[in-house]
Amino acid sequence: MAKRALITGITGQDGAYLAEFLLGRGYEVHGMVRRASTESFERIAGFRDRLTLHQADLLDQLSIITLLKEVEPDEIYNLAAQSFVPTSWLQPLLTSEFTALGVTRMLEAVRLVNPAIRFYQASSSEMFGAVDQEPQNETTPFYPRSPYGVAKVYGHWITVNYRESYGIFACSGILFNHESPLRGKEFVTRKVSDAAARIKLGVQNKLRLGNLDAARDWGFAGDYVKAMWLMLQQDRPSDYVIATGRKHTVRELVEAAFGYVGLDWQKYVEIDPALIRPAEVNKLRGDAARARRELGWEPVVSFDELVRMMVEADLARVKREVEQA
Numbered sequence: 001m002a003k004r005a006l007i008t009g010i011t012g013q014d015g016a017y018l019a020e021f022l023l024g025r026g027y028e029v030h031g032m033v034r035r036a037s038t039e040s041f042e043r044i045a046g047f048r049d050r051l052t053l054h055q056a057d058l059l060d061q062l063s064i065i066t067l068l069k070e071v072e073p074d075e076i077y078n079l080a081a082q083s084f085v086p087t088s089w090l091q092p093l094l095t096s097e098f099t100a101l102g103v104t105r106m107l108e109a110v111r112l113v114n115p116a117i118r119f120y121q122a123s124s125s126e127m128f129g130a131v132d133q134e135p136q137n138e139t140t141p142f143y144p145r146s147p148y149g150v151a152k153v154y155g156h157w158i159t160v161n162y163r164e165s166y167g168i169f170a171c172s173g174i175l176f177n178h179e180s181p182l183r184g185k186e187f188v189t190r191k192v193s194d195a196a197a198r199i200k201l202g203v204q205n206k207l208r209l210g211n212l213d214a215a216r217d218w219g220f221a222g223d224y225v226k227a228m229w230l231m232l233q234q235d236r237p238s239d240y241v242i243a244t245g246r247k248h249t250v251r252e253l254v255e256a257a258f259g260y261v262g263l264d265w266q267k268y269v270e271i272d273p274a275l276i277r278p279a280e281v282n283k284l285r286g287d288a289a290r291a292r293r294e295l296g297w298e299p300v301v302s303f304d305e306l307v308r309m310m311v312e313a314d315l316a317r318v319k320r321e322v323e324q325a
Helices: 012-026 042-050 059-070 085-090 092-113 148-166 188-200 221-231 249-259 291-293 305-325
Strands: 005-006 028-033 051-055 075-078 118-124 170-175 207-209 240-242 270-271
Touching: 005 012, 005 059, 012 042, 012 170, 028 270, 042 051, 051 059, 051 148, 059 092, 075 092, 085 092, 085 148, 092 118, 118 148, 148 170, 170 221, 188 207, 188 249, 188 305, 207 249, 221 240, 221 291, 240 249, 240 291, 249 305
Parallel strands: 005 028, 005 075, 028 051, 075 118, 118 170, 170 240, 207 270
Antiparallel strands: none
């Protein structure tokens, strides 16, 4: 009998890649979506007919309990969150409700409905924040530098707490930045790849960015969702850092993207002080040795391949937009 998975945040980048991955492994895949005035299922459009979507909300405990009783999942992947760091400064309370307390509501539903469900929590490298140690691993102390990072720390520790207190198979994946052509345009990687395509095709003139020296450990989302699945297939639940172990600056990202389309980035990029974070994080680089050793996980797509993949996808999309205009 096919395993049944429930994914919160299924319409997001990670949710879409994970859903496709699980379908490929013969899972019956269910997704939790919020009631919205405008539905956005474009990331899962290619396999939407193979999914079952349900309305529920991380802010509504009863809706989650009802959903778990209805779906009866073997595995839950909790990917839903307010996940854009700059927005967490503008909406810190909402970020806390979704990204921190939402995890507790999910875990409490598991405890009440069926404690045998295996639970994956999407933790984040933003929890490390302003640490001195580099690279960061599973024992590195957290020092979050944004309301989002703080909320993720809460979500992480409440997952540990439920695992140790109630014996729930609950894991946290401490994922470093992972990108793809499905990334939202508000994120810097996609903002850069989209701008490179638009400037190349003559439909945009400038790209405004904040701190070009900010450095991140960027990997491919399609690689990282496999790690999520691997965590829930182990004999014992644990937490894992998932990262490439290499970091690159925003400047290197811009150079690679514009270089791919044959443009000198310095002619098109302007620094906008309004885009610089109140508290920057500069030392994020992950050590995924434990995941390699215990899960057998390795990142496949390199930084340059990732940038090329994103720019090619945006070139194709912008060309279609221009032709249809």
